[in-house]
Amino acid sequence: MNTTWLSKLTKEGVEKFYNFIDNVNEIDAPSLRVEILNNSEVVKPHVGCTDPANFPKSKIEVAEYLFNLLKDVKSSTQNDKALWCWISLYYFDVVCAKDKHGAYKPGDINRWVPAFDHHHKFHRHLLASPWLVYKRYPGDKEALYGVLSGNVNVHGDFIEQFVSRQELISCKPIMQAITRLYFDKETGMAKKGASSHARRFAAVHQQFSRTYDFYEMNPVDILNILPKEFDKFLEE
Amino acid sequence: MRSFNYTDRKRIFRDDFLISLEEKKEGIGLEITFPQFIELGYAIDSKVRVEAYNRNTYMRFECGIVKDIKGCQNFLLSDFDDKESVLLRIKVVSNKGSKLEGLADRIRPSKDGQNGDSIINVRPAELHGGVWSVEFNDEENPTVLIDTSIGKDRLTSDPIFSGLILPAVFREVLVRILLIENDSVIIDYESTETGVDWRMDWLSFCKQSTKKSLTQDELKSMGEQEKYEWIDDVVAVFGRNNKLSTNLVAALGEDA
Numbered sequence: 001m002n003t004t005w006l007s008k009l010t011k012e013g014v015e016k017f018y019n020f021i022d023n024v025n026e027i028d029a030p031s032l033r034v035e036i037l038n039n040s041e042v043v044k045p046h047v048g049c050t051d052p053a054n055f056p057k058s059k060i061e062v063a064e065y066l067f068n069l070l071k072d073v074k075s076s077t078q079n080d081k082a083l084w085c086w087i088s089l090y091y092f093d094v095v096c097a098k099d100k101h102g103a104y105k106p107g108d109i110n111r112w113v114p115a116f117d118h119h120h121k122f123h124r125h126l127l128a129s130p131w132l133v134y135k136r137y138p139g140d141k142e143a144l145y146g147v148l149s150g151n152v153n154v155h156g157d158f159i160e161q162f163v164s165r166q167e168l169i170s171c172k173p174i175m176q177a178i179t180r181l182y183f184d185k186e187t188g189m190a191k192k193g194a195s196s197h198a199r200r201f202a203a204v205h206q207q208f209s210r211t212y213d214f215y216e217m218n219p220v221d222i223l224n225i226l227p228k229e230f231d232k233f234l235e236e
Numbered sequence: 237m238r239s240f241n242y243t244d245r246k247r248i249f250r251d252d253f254l255i256s257l258e259e260k261k262e263g264i265g266l267e268i269t270f271p272q273f274i275e276l277g278y279a280i281d282s283k284v285r286v287e288a289y290n291r292n293t294y295m296r297f298e299c300g301i302v303k304d305i306k307g308c309q310n311f312l313l314s315d316f317d318d319k320e321s322v323l324l325r326i327k328v329v330s331n332k333g334s335k336l337e338g339l340a341d342r343i344r345p346s347k348d349g350q351n352g353d354s355i356i357n358v359r360p361a362e363l364h365g366g367v368w369s370v371e372f373n374d375e376e377n378p379t380v381l382i383d384t385s386i387g388k389d390r391l392t393s394d395p396i397f398s399g400l401i402l403p404a405v406f407r408e409v410l411v412r413i414l415l416i417e418n419d420s421v422i423i424d425y426e427s428t429e430t431g432v433d434w435r436m437d438w439l440s441f442c443k444q445s446t447k448k449s450l451t452q453d454e455l456k457s458m459g460e461q462e463k464y465e466w467i468d469d470v471v472a473v474f475g476r477n478n479k480l481s482t483n484l485v486a487a488l489g490e491d492a
Binding site: 081109113114115116119206210211214217 | 363
């Protein structure tokens with residue numbers, strides 16, 4: 001069996017990838033994708049990785065897979081745009097959402113090309129963002145399951161509201177509280193209505209963070225101080 | 237966002253402590269000389285915590301309890317690459333219920349050892365083919381992002397780049413203050429401490445450098461068109477003071 005090597009796109013390869021995303025429904029995307037990936041002039045191989053056919057679908061599984069894939073790669077490479085461009089292109093077909101006619105819906109370019117330096121946009125990458133969260137709490141399901149619930153092809157309000165806020169994502173008791181509040185253990189997905197409630201949680205957190213030090217609290221204490229409107233998620 | 241303190245929290249003033257950062261082989265070294273918290277009225281068993289953070293990185297340090305805090309402590313910010321991006325938060329946390337007894341946030345140690353803060357930051361960022369943009373967030377002052385392929389130093393060193401971009405940046409920030417966040421801006425030149433509210437820092441800068449100021453009542457009574465005119469006026473004075481147009485024309489090789 002052939003091994004596919006985790007690789008980086010060269011500068012020219014990254015430009016080809018921008019062009020690919022910008023015109024994804026006007027070109028023969030599957031063929032061009034393979035063409036770029038097989039073009040040794042725009043791809044630099046690194047370590048072996050899994051076939052797209054076996055790529056997981058849920059954020060948590062994708063994050064775990066990428067964590068294991070990259071853990072032996074040096075840290076400067078881990079945050080390399082060219083590496084994530086290659087990963088995005090390699091898994092594009094299984095990660096990119098499509099409409100009912102089969103047209104690709106790639107959305108914002110930041111979902112495919114990471115902007116690690118951009119405060120408002122670094123967390124929007126569909127693959128790098130779950131990986132960054134997992135890297136903080138490797139294997140800690142209680143901390144990860146809430147924020148990383150759902151499928152990888154949907155950016156989602158949890159990632160948008162929680163991962164972009166340093167005070168939330170860096171606080172383990174808050175991450176655990178989010179899981180207890182919004183994660184449905186039976187379905188393995190977020191509870192109904194949870195996603196649209198994420199913005200409210202973030203707003204309440206910001207308000208309370210001037211009164212409480214959440215890092216010194218446990219998740220139960222955090223849940224106990226939340227306003228009554230959050231009770232409906234705990235009762236489910 | 238600026239907020240009122242309804243929480244019985246004691247304020248830790250920036251002048252209460254000394255902070256320095258030093259780049260070392262193993263990471264960035266942080267030294268903080270703490271005040272006598274007991275003399276400032278804090279409970280003896282409250283916990284003191286230091287948090288270092290920027291947009292992507294966070295580290296937290298337990299410094300002990302109030303009665304044991306004496307003089308300076310050293311910390312290694314091993315997760316940070318760039319000392320200019322480090323922001324600090326110092327907390328005094330009550331032993332009862334983890335409530336904040338005191339908080340000082342958004343502290344950016346400046347190069348001269350004072351706990352100062354520039355009114356604008358400049359940072360390289362991936363803009364996917366864009367040239368520049370301005371980023372706003374609650375944690376720090378507005379930041380000019382320059383695409384990584386260009387080099388952030390051009391903003392100050394290249395008269396063509398600065399002549400075209402600085403006035404636009406200045407304008408975008410003032411539009412943000414006067415037209416987008418105007419409902420929550422509280423104008424108080426006298427008693428707002430520098431570094432507490434970036435919007436007030438900008439209005440103070442305008443007053444000092446262009447002699448243009450606004451009162452709360454003036455802001456309230458201004459229509460959209462008047463606000464844009466005030467902004468244009470301030471930006472023009474800023475440009476003249478810094479000879480942006482003159483230098484731009486000279487760099488383009490034309491007669492002024």
